[in-house]
Amino acid sequence: xxxxxxxxxxxxxxxxxSFSPAQxxxxxxxxxxxxxxxxxxxxxxxxxxxxxxxxxxxxxxxVVMNKPGAGGLVALTYIVxxxxxxxxxxxxxxxxxxxxxxxxxxxxxxDLDWLAMLVSDPESLIVQKTxxxxxxxxxxxxxxxxxxxxxxxxxxAGGNDHIMARKTWRALGIExxxxxxxxxxxxxxxxxGGHGIVYVGNPGDVTGRPDLENAVISAPKRLGGDVWxxxxxxxxxxxxxxxxxxxxxxFAVKKGIPEEARKFYVDLITKVSNDPQWRKYIEDEGxxxxxxxxxxxxxxxxxxxxxxxxALKMLRTK
Amino acid sequence: xxxxxxxxxxxVALLDWQTLLVMVVGCILGILGxxxxxxxxxxxxxxxxxxxxxxxxxxxxxxxxxIYQGANYGGSITAVLINTPGTPxxxxxxxDGYPLTQQGKAGKGLGTALLASCIGGAFGALILxxxxxxxxxxxxxxxxxxYFGLAIFGLATxxxxxxxxxxxxxxxxxxxxxxxxxxxxxxxxxxxxxxxxDMLYDGFAIIPALMGLFAVSVVFEKVEKWTGLDRTMDKIDxxxxxxxxxxxxxxxxxxxxxxxxxxxxxxxxxxxIASFVSYDVARRTSKEPExxxxxxxxxxxxxxxxxxSSVGGALxxxxxxxxxxxxxxxxxIGAFILHDLVPGPLLFRDHPVIVYGIFASVLVANLLVxxxxxxxxxxFIKMVSVSDAVLxxxxxxxxxxxxxxxxxxxxxxxxxxxxxxxxxxxxxxxxTNSHSLFCRWRPCRFxxx
Numbered sequence: 001x002x003x004x005x006x007x008x009x010x011x012x013x014x015x016x017x018s019f020s021p022a023q024x025x026x027x028x029x030x031x032x033x034x035x036x037x038x039x040x041x042x043x044x045x046x047x048x049x050x051x052x053x054x055x056x057x058x059x060x061x062x063v064v065m066n067k068p069g070a071g072g073l074v075a076l077t078y079i080v081x082x083x084x085x086x087x088x089x090x091x092x093x094x095x096x097x098x099x100x101x102x103x104x105x106x107x108x109x110x111d112l113d114w115l116a117m118l119v120s121d122p123e124s125l126i127v128q129k130t131x132x133x134x135x136x137x138x139x140x141x142x143x144x145x146x147x148x149x150x151x152x153x154x155x156x157a158g159g160n161d162h163i164m165a166r167k168t169w170r171a172l173g174i175e176x177x178x179x180x181x182x183x184x185x186x187x188x189x190x191x192x193g194g195h196g197i198v199y200v201g202n203p204g205d206v207t208g209r210p211d212l213e214n215a216v217i218s219a220p221k222r223l224g225g226d227v228w229x230x231x232x233x234x235x236x237x238x239x240x241x242x243x244x245x246x247x248x249x250x251f252a253v254k255k256g257i258p259e260e261a262r263k264f265y266v267d268l269i270t271k272v273s274n275d276p277q278w279r280k281y282i283e284d285e286g287x288x289x290x291x292x293x294x295x296x297x298x299x300x301x302x303x304x305x306x307x308x309x310x311a312l313k314m315l316r317t318k
Numbered sequence: 319x320x321x322x323x324x325x326x327x328x329x330v331a332l333l334d335w336q337t338l339l340v341m342v343v344g345c346i347l348g349i350l351g352x353x354x355x356x357x358x359x360x361x362x363x364x365x366x367x368x369x370x371x372x373x374x375x376x377x378x379x380x381x382x383x384x385i386y387q388g389a390n391y392g393g394s395i396t397a398v399l400i401n402t403p404g405t406p407x408x409x410x411x412x413x414d415g416y417p418l419t420q421q422g423k424a425g426k427g428l429g430t431a432l433l434a435s436c437i438g439g440a441f442g443a444l445i446l447x448x449x450x451x452x453x454x455x456x457x458x459x460x461x462x463x464x465y466f467g468l469a470i471f472g473l474a475t476x477x478x479x480x481x482x483x484x485x486x487x488x489x490x491x492x493x494x495x496x497x498x499x500x501x502x503x504x505x506x507x508x509x510x511x512x513x514x515x516d517m518l519y520d521g522f523a524i525i526p527a528l529m530g531l532f533a534v535s536v537v538f539e540k541v542e543k544w545t546g547l548d549r550t551m552d553k554i555d556x557x558x559x560x561x562x563x564x565x566x567x568x569x570x571x572x573x574x575x576x577x578x579x580x581x582x583x584x585x586x587x588x589x590x591i592a593s594f595v596s597y598d599v600a601r602r603t604s605k606e607p608e609x610x611x612x613x614x615x616x617x618x619x620x621x622x623x624x625x626x627s628s629v630g631g632a633l634x635x636x637x638x639x640x641x642x643x644x645x646x647x648x649x650x651i652g653a654f655i656l657h658d659l660v661p662g663p664l665l666f667r668d669h670p671v672i673v674y675g676i677f678a679s680v681l682v683a684n685l686l687v688x689x690x691x692x693x694x695x696x697x698f699i700k701m702v703s704v705s706d707a708v709l710x711x712x713x714x715x716x717x718x719x720x721x722x723x724x725x726x727x728x729x730x731x732x733x734x735x736x737x738x739x740x741x742x743x744x745x746x747x748x749x750t751n752s753h754s755l756f757c758r759w760r761p762c763r764f765x766x767x
Contacts, residue, residue, distance in 0.1 A: 038364065038649070045655050048371075064368070069725065070519035071502070077516065104514070179462070185648075189585050189641050193458035208640040208662030315508075 026086060026261040030061040035091045036075035038068045043091050046119070046249055053278045057271045060264075062089075071156075072096045073107075080111045084254045086261030092252045094160050094304055101308035109301060113257065116269045117250035117297045121287040122219040123164040124231070126191065126199040126206060129213050133197055136216045136237050140172055142197065148175035153187040153196035156180050161200040163311050164218070164245050168200075171234070171241050188212065202247055203228055203286030218245035219288075228286045250297070266293070325447065328674035332682055337377060341679060344381045345686040348388020349694065353396050353404045355533070356525055356720025359389035359589075360645040367653050375657035376672050380679040382653055383633075386646050387439055387683040390589060390626045391691065394431035398618065399424060399702050400713050402533035402720075406524055407589030407625035410597040412532055414610060414617030421613055424699050429559035430618040432691040434571050438623030439684040441575035442582065442630025446637075447677045451663070454638035457583045468584075472591055475598040483748060490749045497522060517729045522737075526721045526730045530737025533717040537710050538742035563615060570600050570616045571623045578624030582631020588644040589625035589632075596624035630680055636661055637673060 033051065037043040044066060051062040067075040076099055079090045090112070100109050127134050133142045143150040154161040157180040165178055176198075181187040184201055191199040192211050199205070199212070203223065206212040214231045220243050222229050222236075234242040251269060253262075272278050273291040282289040292300065331337065344366075351362030363382050370378035393405030398415030411431060418427035445453070477484075477491045500511045501521025512518040574596040581592040600620035601610045610617050632643030640662025642648040654661040665673050702709065721734040 038360075041648070041652065045652055048368075048656060066364075070516060073516060073519060074725075106516070185641055186585065189458065189635075189639070190462065192639065192641075193461065195461045208660035208664055210663060211639075 026258065026264045027060045029087065030063050031087050031089055032063050032065040033089050033091060034065050034067055034075050034079060036067060036069075036072035036096065038066055043093065043249070047091050049278070049281055050272060053272045053275050054268055056275065058264075058268055060268075071099060073099050076107055076112075079252070079254050080107050082254060084256040084258075086253060086257035086265075088253065089265070090252045091249070093249045094247050097301060097304045098158065098160075098308045098312075101305060101312050109305060111255055112252040113255045113262070114297050114301060115251045115253060115262075115265055115293070116273070117248050117290060117292040117300070118269070118273055119249040119282050119287050120290045120292075121202040121204070121247040121249070121285075122217045122223070123161065123245040123247065124201060124203045124205075124217040125168070125215045126188075126201055126212050127197070127215045128191055128194065129211055131194070131197070134213070134215060136172075136232075136234075136239070139198060139215065140174055143172075143174040143176050146176075148177065150174075150176040150198075151179055151196040152176050152198045152200060153179045153181060153190050154200040155184045155187060156182070158308075158311050158315050160247055163307050165198075165200045166311070166314075167245060168242060171239050203231060207285065214286075218242045220244055223286055223288070224283060228283075248300070250292075321447075324670050324674040325677060328671070328678040329682075331376075331671075331675060332678050337380065340373075340377050340381045341384050341683060341686055342690075344384025345388040345683055345690055348385035348390075349392035349395075349687065349690060351385065352389035352392020352394075352408075353698075354392075354720065355396060355402050355404055355529055355716055356723045357389075358405045358525075358645070359386050359393075359407075360649050361724070362386075362389045363646050363653075364649045367649065367656075370653060371656060375659060375669075376675045378653060378657060379650070379672060379676055382650055383676055383679055384683045384686070386650070387626070387629050387680060388687055388690075389646075390439070390629055391432065391435040391622070391687050393625070394435065394618075394622050395428065395698050396716075398427040398431055399698065400533070400709070400716075401536050402713060402717055403528060405589070405625075406528055407593050407628070408621070409528060409532065409590065410593040410621035411618055411625075413597065413621075414612070414614045416536075417611070417613035418615075418618070419702055423613065424702055425695070426559060426563070426615065427613075427618055428691075428695045428699065430563075430567070430615045431622045432688065432695065433559055433564055434567075434574070434619035434623040435626040436684045436688040436691075437571050438575040438578055438625075438627035439629060439687070440681060441572070441623075442579045442627035443677070443680040443684065444630070445579045445627075446630035446633050446680065450634050451638045453583055454634050457585070457635060458639070460584060465584075468591075472595065475595055486749045490744060517727075522733055523724065523730055525724050526734035527737050529717040529721050530734040530739075531741040533713050534734060534738025535741030535745060537714045537717075538738055539745065540706065540710050542742075542746075559615075567616050567619045570604070571619050573603070574600060574620040574623035575627040578627035579631040581624070582628030582643060583634045585635050585641050585643050589628040592624040592628040592631075593621040596620045626684075633676070633680065637665060637676070638663055 033047040035043045035047050044064065047064045051064065054062060067078055072095060075090065076096060079088055082088050099105060100107065125139070133139055152165050154165065156162070157178065162178055162180065169176055179196060181190065184205065187199055188205065188209065190196050203214050203217055206214060216237060217223070217231050217233055219233050220235070222233060223231065253265065270291065273289065279289040347366065348362055351357045352359060363385050366382060366385055370381055373381070389405060390407060393403055393408030394411045394415065396402045396404040397408040397411040399419055401412050401416040403409040403412055415427045415431060418424065473491055477487045498521060500518055502519055503510055577596040577599060578592040581595060582588065597617060597620045600616050601607050604610065604616055606614070628644070632647050635641045635643040636647045636650065640660070642651055651661050659665065659669060659672065718731050718734060722731050724730065
């Protein structure tokens with residue numbers, strides 16, 4: 001009798017368990033946030049901060065997994081070739097789009113489900129505070145006097161900042177020389193040493209570097225706050241066509257993850273993007289906390305893709 | 319005078335049991351991490367970054383700095399004992415460290431490496447404390463052209479290290495340059511010799527090359543010369559360095575410390591270049607240059623003093639300019655930011671406790687490394703007392719696991735074996751400086767956005 005009773009209890013429990021809320025099933029184990037940069041890089045910090053804030057809203061555990069290499073291709077390939085079970089969340093930025101721009105690229109934009117864009121970081125022109133060439137006007141005058149020999153420094157050729165530089169030259173009607181470095185930091189060292197006139201980056205790059213300042217940013221309106229609000233935009237200086245050149249950061253997963261997993265991510269990312277502490281992190285760095293999804297995000301990606309294809313063509317034919 | 323006041327209170331703050339515990343743990347972890355092939359100082363620090371989140375910012379940074387300092391010494395242990403540099407910066411330590419072990423004088427090799435590391439490290443720390451800002455300013459004046467000059471100087475240094483045959487030395491260096499052309503062109507973004515494979519997109523990585531050329535090639539050599547007789551090392555002198563011996567190489571240690579600190583300051587240079595340059599300078603200025611490569615204590619001291627002193631040097635641009643001086647610094651920057659601190663000159667004004675805490679801990683870390691090392695060396699040395707039949711397969715396994723651990727890549731394990739074969743063949747045909755193949759690998763890359 002006792003045995004039968006036990007069996008019945010067991011069966012009831014099993015049945016109850018299988019009925020227990022199906023939606024809440026994801027995640028059953030820790031989720032990897034796959035970052036294409038080494039520990040300590042901007043992406044790593046972004047992922048770890050996300051983890052910190054997400055803990056307020058969910059019990060799910062996140063593990064930051066760094067998969068650097070091949071300009072992000074290692075991480076993207078890892079995501080695309082993995083199972084679409086939703087346990088690998090990829091940190092993505094505009095730089096990654098360059099990986100899809102090559103005609104021989106083995107991965108396609110549509111292999112990924114671009115969940116949401118969370119940060120919009122305006123591109124900016126950064127100069128040395130002690131330099132006689134500090135404003136946009138002075139940059140233009142100097143560039144014209146130097147007839148194409150003015151030096152602009154920044155990270156890798158064909159990257160986001162290089163594309164920004166080329167667009168700026170076109171908009172301003174000037175010519176200059178792009179000197180690429182292995183990283184943005186290295187390029188900034190050279191700007192500080194007076195070995196270049198302009199560094200193309202983002203407003204937050206001057207943080208903790210009192211030698212540098214932002215000359216102009218590419219945003220529809222000025223940034224908020226005392227520090228960042230002082231920087232003029234291209235628009236107000238009378239330059240057209242550079243109203244929203246940005247570096248963006250967000251998340252993506254492999255296409256085809258279970259519906260409940262997708263719902264979990266969208267809910268969580270929505271909550272985190274509205275969190276005041278999260279917003280403050282981003283605003284303090286001179287960027288804009290945003291929440292773009294679906295068509296808006298995908299439209300942006302398509303445009304970036306076009307830019308990178310064009311930039312690649314220009315580099316290869318030269 | 320404000321400096322001394324701040325520094326004084328920072329030292330007093332270190333006396334707290336929690337801080338001391340963190341420092342001891344940091345140094346031990348650093349030494350062990352450094353001694354494990356494949357775990358470079360930057361990896362060791364990166365592995366511990368997540369642990370430091372829950373800690374107070376000052377303690378967290380002290381922990382990471384101690385790991386950094388410890389790892390730069392730790393790399394020498396395996397370099398001396400089994401010719402497998404635990405860190406890229408310890409590669410030059412192999413040249414004389416391993417011959418010492420082969421002569422049964424492993425104790426001398428380890429002792430020299432330890433003392434030179436600690437003296438060099440302390441020297442770098444002192445320079446960091448007293449001349450941080452002016453030195454960082456001076457380093458900025460170096461233009462890309464000057465860096466190019468430094469690179470040519472480095473190549474020339476390595477070409478000249480082959481000893482005997484100059485033509486063969488140059489051939490080896492050129493071969494190294496050719497291999498490094500593989501991968502994405504940093505200027506134009508073109509794919510060079512990647513044969514359409516993603517694996518070669520970044521070219522060959524440094525760790526597989528290092529493990530292959532140093533460790534694996536020695537294993538192959540041993541297999542070739544295997545007599546079937548299993549011979550254990552007859553006698554191992556586990557006596558550490560005597561005071562007279564230390565006194566004899568004092569000039570070399572001082573000179574190497576200066577070189578290491580200066581090279582450390584240049585953003586992007588770092589411990590590996592420092593140790594190679596300092597090794598070469600030591601050989602040229604030595605009274606007995608013919609002993610180099612055959613177990614000269616000066617050779618071990620030059621390499622180790624330089625790579626440890628580069629730690630203090632590399633922290634200079636980080637603290638004075640907010641620019642990473644080495645790959646490990648790039649990881650440290652992340653740790654600063656996660657603790658809501660912005661590395662750079664404003665730290666001195668806004669968070670003096672943290673800056674001076676780091677200063678004091680870099681200095682004290684060297685003392686701790688010395689104490690831990692003196693104790694640990696007695697244990698490490700037993701590693702070479704096992705028979706060759708066990709030791710050499712073990713070296714092969716360690717090298718391959720170390721290579722695999724970096725990126726979990728089987729391709730890199732394969733290329734490690736490939737470099738091993740290449741290194742063995744080159745050495746067999748008189749290209750004595752086959753290690754120069756890896757000279758062009760930039761020893762550190764900054765994290766990119």
